[in-house]
Amino acid sequence: MAKIWESTSLHLDLLRSKVVAVVGYGNQGRAQALNLRDRGIDVRIGNPADVYATKAGDDGFVVRGVQDAVDGADLTLLLVPDEIQPNLYETQLVSVLSPGQTLVFASGYNVAFGYIKPPPELDVVLVAPRMIGKGVRELLLQGKGFPVLVGVANNATGKALDTALALAAAIGADLPGGCAIESSFKEEAIIDLFTEHTWAPATVFLMKMCCEMLIEAGVSPEAAILETYASGELGEIGRAMAELGLVGQMRLHSRTSQFGHLLWGSRYVTESVRVIMREALQKIEDGTFAEMWRREQEQGLAQFEAMWQDLLAEPIFDHEERLYKRLGRRSSRDSSRVEEPD
Numbered sequence: 001m002a003k004i005w006e007s008t009s010l011h012l013d014l015l016r017s018k019v020v021a022v023v024g025y026g027n028q029g030r031a032q033a034l035n036l037r038d039r040g041i042d043v044r045i046g047n048p049a050d051v052y053a054t055k056a057g058d059d060g061f062v063v064r065g066v067q068d069a070v071d072g073a074d075l076t077l078l079l080v081p082d083e084i085q086p087n088l089y090e091t092q093l094v095s096v097l098s099p100g101q102t103l104v105f106a107s108g109y110n111v112a113f114g115y116i117k118p119p120p121e122l123d124v125v126l127v128a129p130r131m132i133g134k135g136v137r138e139l140l141l142q143g144k145g146f147p148v149l150v151g152v153a154n155n156a157t158g159k160a161l162d163t164a165l166a167l168a169a170a171i172g173a174d175l176p177g178g179c180a181i182e183s184s185f186k187e188e189a190i191i192d193l194f195t196e197h198t199w200a201p202a203t204v205f206l207m208k209m210c211c212e213m214l215i216e217a218g219v220s221p222e223a224a225i226l227e228t229y230a231s232g233e234l235g236e237i238g239r240a241m242a243e244l245g246l247v248g249q250m251r252l253h254s255r256t257s258q259f260g261h262l263l264w265g266s267r268y269v270t271e272s273v274r275v276i277m278r279e280a281l282q283k284i285e286d287g288t289f290a291e292m293w294r295r296e297q298e299q300g301l302a303q304f305e306a307m308w309q310d311l312l313a314e315p316i317f318d319h320e321e322r323l324y325k326r327l328g329r330r331s332s333r334d335s336s337r338v339e340e341p342d
C-alpha cells in the first residue's frame with residue numbers, strides 16, 4: 001500500500017521562512033503561486049517578459065527574469081511545459097541552482113526518462129497535484145483540498161520528503177478533501193502517460209465514432225453531438241464517479257440506463273483492446289514513447305501538426321462547427337490553437 005498523508009497530518013510550517021521561486025506562470029504556475037502567496041509564503045515569479053509575465057504583474061507579483069528569480073531562492077518550482085524544461089534547465093537553471101536548494105517538479109517526465117539529470121547536491125522532489133491548475137486555485141478559494149502525489153529523486157539535505165509534504169500542504173493538500181500520496185518520478189510519469197495513451201483518447205475517439213454512427217443511422221448531427229458530449233453530462237458523470245465510485249455513479253441513472261450499461265459494458269473490454277494498451281504501456285515503460293516525442297519536437301512537430309489537421313478535416317467537425325456557432329461556443333477547430341492565459 002502506498003503511504004497516504006491525510007489533510008490533517010500535513011503542515012506547511014517548514015516553508016514559513018523560505019523563499020519560493022515559481023518559474024512559469026501558466027496553468028499550474030499561476031495557481032500554485034497565488035495559493036502559496038495566500039498561505040503567507042514568500043513567492044517570486046520568474047518568467048520571460050511576455051503575456052504570462054503581464055498576467056503575473058496584474059496579479060500583483062513583481063516578475064523577474066528566470067535566473068534572477070531562482071538565484072538565492074530556497075525552492076524552485078519548475079512549472080513550464082515538460083517539453084520546454086530540459087532546455088530551460090540547461091541554459092538558465094544549472095548555473096544558478098546551488099547546493100541545498102530544492103528543485104520541484106509537478107510532473108515526473110523529464111527526470112524519469114533522463115532528460116534532466118540534476119546533481120546530487122540538490123534536493124529534487126515531485127509535488128504533482130492530481131488537479132488542473134484552475135481546480136488547484138478554485139478549490140483553495142473554496143477552502144477545499146485535492147490529492148497530490150509526492151516523490152523524492154535526490155535527498156541531499158535529508159529533508160527532501162518533508163519539504164515536498166510541506167509544499168503539498170501549502171498549495172492546498174492540507175485542506176478538507178486533500179491528501180498527499182507517496183509516489184515516485186517514474187510512477188507519476190507512467191500513470192500520467194498511460195492515461196493519456198489509453199482510456200482518455202479511447203473515450204474521445206469512441207465518442208466521435210458514436211456521433212458518426214448515429215448520423216449514419218439518420219439522427220440529426222445536432223442531436224447526436226449534444227447527446228454524446230456537448231451537453232456537459234460527461235462532466236457531471238465524472239464528478240459523480242469521484243464521489244460515488246466508478247460504477248456507483250450508475251445508480252444515478254435510470255434503471256433502463258443501468259440495465260444497458262450492465263448488458264453491454266464488459267463486451268467492449270476485448271483482448272484486442274488489452275493488446276493495444278499493453279503495447280502502449282510497454283512503449284511508455286521502456287522510454288520508446290518519450291524518445292518518439294523528443295524526435296518529433298526536434299523535427300519541428302511536422303507529424304503532430306499533420307495529425308491535427310487530418311483530424312479536424314473530418315466531416316464530423318463541420319457539424320460540430322455549425323452547431324457550436326449557433327450555441328455561441330468555440331468549436332474544436334477554433335479551440336485547437338488557443339494557448340493564452342485566461
Ligand code: NDP
Pocket residue numbers: 023024025026027028029047048050051052053066078079080081082084088105106107128129130131132133134
Ligand atoms: P503551461 O503551458 O501552462 O506553462 C506556461 C508557462 O510556461 C508560461 O508562464 C510560459 O511563459 C512558460 N514558458 C514556456 N516556455 C518558456 C521558456 N522557454 N522559458 C520560460 N518560461 C517558459 O504549463 P502547465 O502549467 O500546464 O505545466 C507546468 C508543469 O505542471 C508541467 O510539468 C506539467 O506536466 C505539470 N502539470 C500540469 C497540470 C495541468 O493542469 N496543466 C497538472 C499537473 C501537473 P512564456 O511562454 O510566456 O514564456
